[in-house]
Amino acid sequence: MARNALILIEGHRGNGPLYVQAAQRLGLHPITLSTNPTQYEYLAAENVETILIDTDNLDALVQECSRLRATYGIAGITGFAGHDESVSATVGKLCRYFDLSGPNPASIEQCCDKFVQRQLLAEADVPIPAYRVAANAADVESCAAALGLPVIVKPAVGSGSMGVRLCRSTDELAEHTAYLLDGEHMWRSQPKVLVEEFAEGPAYYAAVMGHEVVGIGAADYNPPPHFVYRECTIPALLTDEEHKRVADVSLSCLPALGLDWGPKSIEVRWTKRGPVVIEVNPRLSGAPTPQLIKLAYGVDLISEHIKLVIGDEVNLRKRESQVAAVRFLVADSEGTLDWTDGASRAAAVTGVAEVRLYVEPKAPIVRKGDYRDCIGHVVAASPSHAQTEAILQRAVASIGWSITSP
Structure with missing residues (x-):
């Protein structure tokens, strides 16, 4: 009898190994299809079956999956958006073609365009920030x-x-507009x-699966003007009423965007107006959020x-009650990383999970000024917010590094 395969479109530095291991625990044979498999070190390290293919080419993917179906039973297809959200839509199209359970590709595509997402949320009276869209520097200035x-x-x-x-001033606005529009930022589309x-x-x-809020976390960033994560904690310190309001506004996004299937991550700010939706991501959050939830x-x-x-019954019943948090290690300068020290000492601190x-x-x-500034992370868990924070402080204080400026 043919083994059941789980097809994974592309990979992911954090979540990728976890999907491979989970698939194997569920008795599935994971197969990764990637444009550049060598960028995912775990594929070779864990001896994962891998196929080199242009994952932007839907016809080629259909042909390859059809070929694989001659050898394996394809139990399901999923993938990793990473920093190219179009992968999620591609997964949806493949699932539709092979009559498998998966996301609606049209819903994914309209959600991945943040301007279209904003329009749809506004039409549904979901609270969002005021916004405008611009195509050139003059437009940005007038907006x-x-x-x-x-x-x-x-x-x-x-x-x-x-x-x-x-951008807090006209100078910062002009500088960042030039960065985005004059060639430094890589655009995949117009x-x-x-x-x-x-x-x-x-x-x-809010971490959402289907129509259920599994957990609400608090996010802390390094100082502006950029938004680089410093720390994330699950569950967030919220009253029952605050939790309900964040959950309700998160779930109100789903019908507005047609996202009735699978995992979503919804970012919210609690403003003077109450909870305001910043962004809806039609996918599972990147690592280590799944570890924090677990x-x-x-x-x-x-x-x-x-x-x-793969069409099996899902069980989201909570079986633990801990406070889990991650502290990201963020590079404090540019240059060459000379050395790091103390990771093993940090890992030995009681309560540190990773x-x-x-x-x-x-x-x-x-x-x-984005996720690429993070050079590592520490995950900890304990029965209380104060204890988890103390564990993180102690562990992070054990880690050092040196960067030599160019």
């Missing part, structure tokens, strides 16, 4: 003038906080810039997502 400084300026299509900046009001207030994110609640979102993909360094010594460090 900012209409909204009033400070404003957030970012690409309408993108993720990982790439190209996102708070340049389209979103200009929106700066929604000030505590940041939260530590906090005992719910393995990755295994449950795979079950949904210590990961993303870069090796002698690697170049170039700060971009």
Whole structure:
């Protein structure tokens, strides 16, 4: 009898190995299709069956999956958006073609364009920041003038906080507009810039599966003008009423965007108006959010997502009650990473669940003002917020590094 395969479109530095391991635990044979498999080190390390293919070419993917179906039973197809959201839509199209469980590709595509997403949320009366869209520098300037400084300026299509900046003056606005439109920012499509009001207030994110809010986390960023994660904690310190309001506004996004299937991550700011939706991502959050959910609640979102993909029954019942948090290690300068020290000491601290360094010594460090500024993370869990925070402080204090300026 043919083995059942789980087809994974592209990979992911954080979640990728977890999907491979979860698939194997569920008795599936994971196969990764990628344009550049060598960028995902775990594929070779874990001896994952891998096929080199242009994942932007839907016809080629259909042909390859049809070929694989002659050898395997294809139980399901999923993938990793990473920092190219179009992968999620491609997965949806493949699932439709092979009559498998998966997301609606049209809903994914309209959600990935943040301007279209904003329009749909506004039409459904979901609270969002005031916004405008611009195609050139003059448009950006007039949009900012209409909204009033400070404003957030970012690409309408993108993720990982790439190209996102708070502009507090006309000089900062001109500088960032030039960065986006004059060749430094990499556009995968026609340049389209979103200009929106700066929604000030505590940041939260809701991890959603189907129509259920699995958990709400608190997000803390390094100081503006960029939005680089410093720390995330699950569950967030919210009253029952605040939790309900964040959950309700998060779930109100789903019918507006046609997202009735699978995992979503919804970012919210608690402003003077109450909870305001900043962004809806039609996918599972990147690592280590799934690990935080598992530590906090005992719910393995990755295994449950795979079950949904292959048509099995999903179980989101909470079995733990812990406070889990991650502290990101952010490069404090540019240059060459000379050395790192103390990761093993940090890992030995009671309550620490994971210590990961993303870069090796002698690697170049170039700060971009986005997720690429993070050089590692520490994950911890305990029964209380104060204890988890103390564990993180102790563990992070054990880790050192040196960057030599060029």
